[in-house]
Amino acid sequence: MSGTNSERELIAEGPAVILVEPQLGENIGMVARAMANFGLAELRLVKPRDGWPSEKARAAASKADHVIDATKVFDTLEEAIADLNFVYATTARERYGFKPVRSPVTAAETLRAKFKAGEKTGVLFGRERWGLTNEEVALADEIVTFPVNPAFASLNIAQAVLLMSYEWMKTGLDDVAATPFLAVEQRPSTKEQVFGLFEHLEEALDSRGYFHPPAKKPKMVDNLRAVISRRGFTEQEISVFRGVIRSLDRFPRRWSKTTGRVEPPENDDEA
Amino acid sequence: MSGTNSERELIAEGPAVILVEPQLGENIGMVARAMANFGLAELRLVKPRDGWPSEKARAAASKADHVIDATKVFDTLEEAIADLNFVYATTARERYGFKPVRSPVTAAETLRAKFKAGEKTGVLFGRERWGLTNEEVALADEIVTFPVNPAFASLNIAQAVLLMSYEWMKTGLDDVAATPFLAVEQRPSTKEQVFGLFEHLEEALDSRGYFHPPAKKPKMVDNLRAVISRRGFTEQEISVFRGVIRSLDRFPRRWSKTTGRVEPPENDDEA
Numbered sequence: 001m002s003g004t005n006s007e008r009e010l011i012a013e014g015p016a017v018i019l020v021e022p023q024l025g026e027n028i029g030m031v032a033r034a035m036a037n038f039g040l041a042e043l044r045l046v047k048p049r050d051g052w053p054s055e056k057a058r059a060a061a062s063k064a065d066h067v068i069d070a071t072k073v074f075d076t077l078e079e080a081i082a083d084l085n086f087v088y089a090t091t092a093r094e095r096y097g098f099k100p101v102r103s104p105v106t107a108a109e110t111l112r113a114k115f116k117a118g119e120k121t122g123v124l125f126g127r128e129r130w131g132l133t134n135e136e137v138a139l140a141d142e143i144v145t146f147p148v149n150p151a152f153a154s155l156n157i158a159q160a161v162l163l164m165s166y167e168w169m170k171t172g173l174d175d176v177a178a179t180p181f182l183a184v185e186q187r188p189s190t191k192e193q194v195f196g197l198f199e200h201l202e203e204a205l206d207s208r209g210y211f212h213p214p215a216k217k218p219k220m221v222d223n224l225r226a227v228i229s230r231r232g233f234t235e236q237e238i239s240v241f242r243g244v245i246r247s248l249d250r251f252p253r254r255w256s257k258t259t260g261r262v263e264p265p266e267n268d269d270e271a
Numbered sequence: 272m273s274g275t276n277s278e279r280e281l282i283a284e285g286p287a288v289i290l291v292e293p294q295l296g297e298n299i300g301m302v303a304r305a306m307a308n309f310g311l312a313e314l315r316l317v318k319p320r321d322g323w324p325s326e327k328a329r330a331a332a333s334k335a336d337h338v339i340d341a342t343k344v345f346d347t348l349e350e351a352i353a354d355l356n357f358v359y360a361t362t363a364r365e366r367y368g369f370k371p372v373r374s375p376v377t378a379a380e381t382l383r384a385k386f387k388a389g390e391k392t393g394v395l396f397g398r399e400r401w402g403l404t405n406e407e408v409a410l411a412d413e414i415v416t417f418p419v420n421p422a423f424a425s426l427n428i429a430q431a432v433l434l435m436s437y438e439w440m441k442t443g444l445d446d447v448a449a450t451p452f453l454a455v456e457q458r459p460s461t462k463e464q465v466f467g468l469f470e471h472l473e474e475a476l477d478s479r480g481y482f483h484p485p486a487k488k489p490k491m492v493d494n495l496r497a498v499i500s501r502r503g504f505t506e507q508e509i510s511v512f513r514g515v516i517r518s519l520d521r522f523p524r525r526w527s528k529t530t531g532r533v534e535p536p537e538n539d540d541e542a
Contacts (some may be wrong), residue, residue, distance in 0.1 A: 008421035008422040010420065010423065036423040037424065037425055037430075063425065097455060098455055098507060101452060102448075103449060103450050105441075105448060106448045145452065147440055147449070147450070148440075148451070149307060150281075150451070153308065154307070155308055156333075159430075159433055162430055163434070166437075169419070169420075173418055176376040179372045179373065180418060180419070180421070184369050
């Protein structure tokens, strides 16, 4: 699940991520990695406890060097967001206040709309242990909170950044059902191809006395056809099935394509 | 951002998460924590490198004990998924094959539909370093892959489980815009309340000669009203604003409500 590929497009735009008094370098690094995965690149730190730069952060960032190298450090949250137009505060706890509270989906849509309109935006994330203070939340425009298990709400900052970055990325997709790669393209089979399969199989079975007694053959054929075609076939599947029937039909057990004969330890009855 | 609360509803249902040959106990713990946050509870391990149980896993699970305690260990992937009806394989790399490839949103919707229909489902996650083998992917029904930055695709297993669990949780919500708590309810103000604010402010300003020269007063009032009411007021905001005006209007600088007089270090000019 890992790998930086310099030949592909590096997405690096969108809201700033602002960590307020983060304590562990590892967490800062995991935040940078989460951001890079989903195309965010601007990380700001307010008074990181263990200083900056941080080798632990760089190691945990798993090669998100473009985020680590561009990280800016500030003495106060006010300075860290001074140039921004619109800021979200993330919080897991209910806060007494008048600020609108948004889901990550709604917040990401708002951030994308403001990004398209040329506004500078940011998302605040609090300390590992106790998040943001009320005074810090008060500096934001709106609140974003995650839909977690009521009895187990325990997202760390890297996880919260990951989810917010992921929702940001999704708002840039034309279609949330789109995937970066697709299955091998398969064309649905035609009915003629399906009938060819039926006949091939039924002939091979008939020659072995499968349809017994003869009076029951029509009903047995109906059932067989219903079972093997319950899901629609693709052309490739028809081709694979016919290869299977051909092999079972033509060759005895332990037949070697190389030597053209049945191999030891013992000859097969059918050989 | 942390806290287990036993008085609230503990959600524990949905697809099994199957980790194939996970190496680090910490990662298994972070997976359990991610699952618990979003209401998943059934963790299965195929040949965990460092054995099971794992104290490192329990520590990293951050009190997701209900997931850790119920974790089952299997010798083979086939055994681990034997009782399931439908299985996704997660992969970051394109695979040659005919399996449908789904986005997390589509996969989560499919898993939710099957859950509602009573089917048992699961999601496979590969080893830390190199994911799932083609043979393991072949055991799944469909593939799910994440929409990551093309030049920086580096999700670890705990992050991948977090995103999949989060999408699962969202499919159980009536509305993705819903949040677990809301802002303090605010009623939009009536026009009468807005007019009251205007009059209050304008009277206080007028008594200080703000509207100067008098001929410009109508235009100045228009501008002032436009500026302060560009965004609609709520009743609470009107109330806060009127308190502000009252305070500015009535009291001199450094006025103490406690002593009822202007306090040192120096008397204010207006006192």
